[in-house]
Amino acid sequence: MSLHGRDLVSIRDLSREEIERLLAASRKMVPIAEGTKVATPLSDKIVAMAFFEPSTRTRLSFEAAVQRLGGRCITIADAGATSMRKGESLYDTIRMLSSYADAIVMRHPNEGAARLAARASDRPVINAGDGAGQHPTQTLLDLATMQEAFGTLTGLRVVLLGDLKYGRTVHSLAYALAQFGSELVLCSPPSLRLPEDHREELRHLGARVSVEEDIRKAVAEADVLYVTRVQKERFGDEDEYRAVAGSYRVDAPLLAGAKSRLIVMHPLPRAGEIAPEVDETPHAAYFRQAFLAVPVRMALLNEILGSGRRGG
Ligand code: CP
Numbered sequence: 485m486s487l488h489g490r491d492l493v494s495i496r497d498l499s500r501e502e503i504e505r506l507l508a509a510s511r512k513m514v515p516i517a518e519g520t521k522v523a524t525p526l527s528d529k530i531v532a533m534a535f536f537e538p539s540t541r542t543r544l545s546f547e548a549a550v551q552r553l554g555g556r557c558i559t560i561a562d563a564g565a566t567s568m569r570k571g572e573s574l575y576d577t578i579r580m581l582s583s584y585a586d587a588i589v590m591r592h593p594n595e596g597a598a599r600l601a602a603r604a605s606d607r608p609v610i611n612a613g614d615g616a617g618q619h620p621t622q623t624l625l626d627l628a629t630m631q632e633a634f635g636t637l638t639g640l641r642v643v644l645l646g647d648l649k650y651g652r653t654v655h656s657l658a659y660a661l662a663q664f665g666s667e668l669v670l671c672s673p674p675s676l677r678l679p680e681d682h683r684e685e686l687r688h689l690g691a692r693v694s695v696e697e698d699i700r701k702a703v704a705e706a707d708v709l710y711v712t713r714v715q716k717e718r719f720g721d722e723d724e725y726r727a728v729a730g731s732y733r734v735d736a737p738l739l740a741g742a743k744s745r746l747i748v749m750h751p752l753p754r755a756g757e758i759a760p761e762v763d764e765t766p767h768a769a770y771f772r773q774a775f776l777a778v779p780v781r782m783a784l785l786n787e788i789l790g791s792g793r794r795g796g
Pocket of ligand 1: 538539540541542543613622751752753
């Protein structure tokens, strides 16, 4: 089905066929993202960036995507500089913003905020991360990175390492990988395990999921090592954070036992989980992953805002 005019709040909003179509479209966007080819299908469009939580990659790659396609952006990069400081609600802010722009890309610290924004807006809303909830466009670029490296998303053994409790990128990615038939290995400190509702959903999808607490064993058999940061900002208790901070680290000795084709991914920012020496190895895929954010978000915006028929 066409994505024209649709919201993207959760990765569950996309079928496998729609994801495959977006990934194919994103490959064609690479030369435009690199600036070697010009196309301006969004020349009459304004996209609002409503970021109520810090971001480097997501906001700037969305802005680059809009501008590479000839569109323009209006941006909230600091909630403290908006009238929310005077008590305006998120609902009113988004409702008003939807009369200024053709689509809204929103990040917010509260899980569920993107769903609320989609109700407030009569323009498409794209979730750029809502608390510990979802980050569906990150998942699309994660899948693009794996597909580029392996030519397939089926049959890969993917280790999800780190903060699986609060990490919204893994919450979205695990669901998508299950749809494509890849195997998931969960590797986290005991207090940061994937929440039971996500495990239940993966079981329901028939996903092959296992738990491996020994990081060396997990890495030895992996095709993809997807590393995440401990999400310090989600912890209610500083002691709980301190107990797990620095409890895992990917470095050259660890990767010595890996398959030669292993790729190491990370949504970034990293905060010590991947040693800088890994950057120089053929395993490092995280900076390519960060670049692919641009063509993937271009493909998505082009489908949502382009001239295709309106979806359901
Ligand atoms: N991957 C990601 O969401 O990065 P930012 O927080 O910098 O946007």
